[in-house]
Amino acid sequence: MLVQRTHPVQRSQSAQSWRRMRAYLARNWPLYAMCLPALVLLALFSYYPMYGVVIAFQSYNPAFGFTGSPWIGLTNFKFIFNLPDFLQITQNTLIIAIAKIVSVQVGALVLALLLNEVRHLGFRRVIQTLTYLPYFLSWVVLGGVLLDMLSTTGIVNLTLQKMGIQPIIFLGSNDWFRPVLIVSNMWQQVGWSAIIYLAALLSISPELYEAAAIDGASHLQRVFHISLPGIASTIILLAALSLGGVLNAGFEQILNLYNPVVYSTGDILDTWVYRAGLLSGQLSLAAAVGLAKSVVSMLLIIVAWTTARRYAGYRIF
Amino acid sequence: MVEGKSFGRRLFMACNYLGLAIFATLCIAPFINLLAISFSDRSSAMGGFVTFWPVNFTTASYNLVLSTGGFYRSFVISVLRTALGTALGMLVTILTAYPLSRTGQEFRGRGVFTWILIFAMLFNGGLIPWWLTIRSLGMLNSIWALIVPGALSIWNVILLMNFYREIPSELDDAASIDGASHFDKLFRIYVPLSTPAIATLTLFTAVGHWNSWFDGMVSMTDVSRYPLQTFLRTIVVVSDLSAMNIDPSKMALLSDRALKAANIFLATVPILIVYPILQRYFVAGIKLGAVKG
Known part of the structure; x- marks a missing residue:
């Protein structure tokens, strides 16, 4: 009885909502059409490869594809975690990545503070133009320049020789390889990263500096009590976000600069995956390392975003 | 803004300008050096005699790259x-x-x-x-x-x-x-x-x-x-x-170094051409960011 009595009401309601739906779609279907290209690209080049990580749990055979290869559970992971190489490349990755993050952020902050003291705008622009040029060049170009300048007949050893110092084989030495990576990474990044700090510094009200000057604060005091607190949220934000990148030690840079002699200090997760997978054809092992890296990276990015949101009000969408 | 005119302040400003100028020069010095090498002849490039100016100027490396x-x-x-x-x-x-x-x-x-x-x-x-x-x-x-x-x-x-x-x-x-x-x-x-x-x-x-x-x-x-x-x-x-x-006979007067350097610069020319435009846009972007705070 109850059902029969409410039935006509429900029908008219559903007819009404159907009409509303059609009106909504007639007006707003373009919104969905506009998303379509992005969805297709995501499906093909993000989500299908995500599904492809199943080969990390298989003994992958290219003839059978992602679905047909035999499952072997965690065998690949057990094998990798027992490799002495794995500990070494993880350690290299973390050391190089953290050293790069710290050196670039500190360098950029110092550069921005010094540029902020420059009152001559033309001079500031020239310095900036020259310092962020390397940011727009590829690691093939920068690597080519470095390979030449650090060679035994390169400009660096030429200069050392004039100072009476024996030539150093920078890229063939485990003592020098990491310093070269860190300094050359600063060369590419510092000028660019300083832009963000400089923009934050320029947005600090000049009245604060004037008031401090009238109160007798020295220039150095003004830096520590106005400039640095004024950009503290920017510093915290960049530090928090950089956490997401501690497993990315600079694949493109290292791939162009390293050689087997410096594997013990310079081989990182990404270069290992590339060599094992695409050069040696151990696709399942390489995919397993890649998957482990992706999962840890994802957790780090989540922590980074959450921290950035809590302490600096950062939002992505 | 009240600017201090003390000796210490002037010394700092002089050091700051000088330091920034040296730093910026170091950033582009490797490119200048390689550019000089790309225009130098075989013996100068191989012997490591080139610093920031070509030695025995030649465009042979560029001619060769562009002719292949x-x-x-x-x-x-x-x-x-x-x-x-x-x-x-x-x-x-x-x-x-x-x-x-x-x-x-x-x-x-x-x-x-x-x-x-x-x-x-x-x-x-x-x-x-x-x-x-x-x-x-x-x-x-x-x-x-x-x-x-x-x-x-x-x-x-x-x-x-x-x-x-x-x-x-x-x-x-x-x-x-x-x-x-x-x-x-x-x-x-x-x-x-x-x-x-x-x-x-x-x-x-x-x-x-x-x-x-x-x-x-x-x-x-x-x-x-x-x-x-x-x-x-x-x-x-x-x-x-x-x-x-490359025809090996053409390499007689040329060093590998100069040839590589020429390749690097020719590949970079398009970036250098758009660089001033690029810079204008992101400088405008910085100003926008600065205004918004």
Whole structure:
């Protein structure tokens, strides 16, 4: 009885909502059409490869594809975690990545503070133009320049020789390889990263500096009590976000600069995956390392975003 | 602003200007040195006599690079991928940012779509599954492998979405009253008013395409299909000069160093040409950021 009595009401309601739906779609279907290209690209080049990580749990055979290869559970992971190489490349990755993050952020902050003291705008622009040029060049170009300048007949050893110092084989030495990576990474990044700090510094009200000057604060005091607190949220934000990148030690840079002699200090997760997978054809092992890296990276990015949101009000969408 | 005129302050300013000038010079010194080498003759380059000015000036290295087919072929591939890749990338970015800039009420399912994008930013399958995907789609050795897989940049979409949101809603409302569809609004209001943002993204996308080399290295099996940066890597990093198909007799007067250096500079010329434009755009962007605080 109850059902029969409410039935006509429900029908008219559903007819009404159907009409509303059609009106909504007639007006707003373009919104969905506009998303379509992005969805297709995501499906093909993000989500299908995500599904492809199943080969990390298989003994992958290219003839059978992602679905047909035999499952072997965690065998690949057990094998990798027992490799002495794995500990070494993880350690290299973390050391190089953290050293790069710290050196670039500190360098950029110092550069921005010094540029902020420059009152001559033309001079500031020239310095900036020259310092962020390397940011727009590829690691093939920068690597080519470095390979030449650090060679035994390169400009660096030429200069050392004039100072009476024996030539150093920078890229063939485990003592020098990491310093070269860190300094050359600063060369590419510092000028660019300083832009963000400089923009934050320029947005600090000049009245604060004037008031401090009238109160007798020295220039150095003004830096520590106005400039640095004024950009503290920017510093915290960049530090928090950089956490997401501690497993990315600079694949493109290292791939162009390293050689087997410096594997013990310079081989990182990404270069290992590339060599094992695409050069040696151990696709399942390489995919397993890649998957482990992706999962840890994802957790780090989540922590980074959450921290950035809590302490600096950062939002992505 | 009250400027201190004390001796200590003047000394600091002098050191600051000098220090910055030295630092900036060090940043470009390696390029000047290599440029000098590219114009120097064999014995000077090999002997390590070149500093910041060519020794025994010659353009032989450039003549040789430009007279072989390999450089041109890769140059054309790079121009093509940059043009097509930037066009496709910007089209996708412009289209995707629009629905995301609308409210969840107007664009039902916005939440789901946002999560699909966020998850793709958080997690990826890694190099090997990505490469196997490219291969299984039959894209290996096709120029589309350099264009399509990277066409969607989620960061660029977010940037443009935020730009769309800054556009006054009165314009949107007025257009709706006049019966404009979403496509009308996007292409007649949002795109024209976002020109600065779109120009900046276009330039950065183009530079990214020009500079990318790893995709060419793993998706092309033959040097003749390499984009310029991948070709350059074969010459400069792998040191495989055979990729250039040079007549050995022509190498008598030339050093490998000068030849590599010439390749590097010729590949960098397009970046140097757009550099002033690039700079103008991102300097404007900084000013905008500074005003907004």
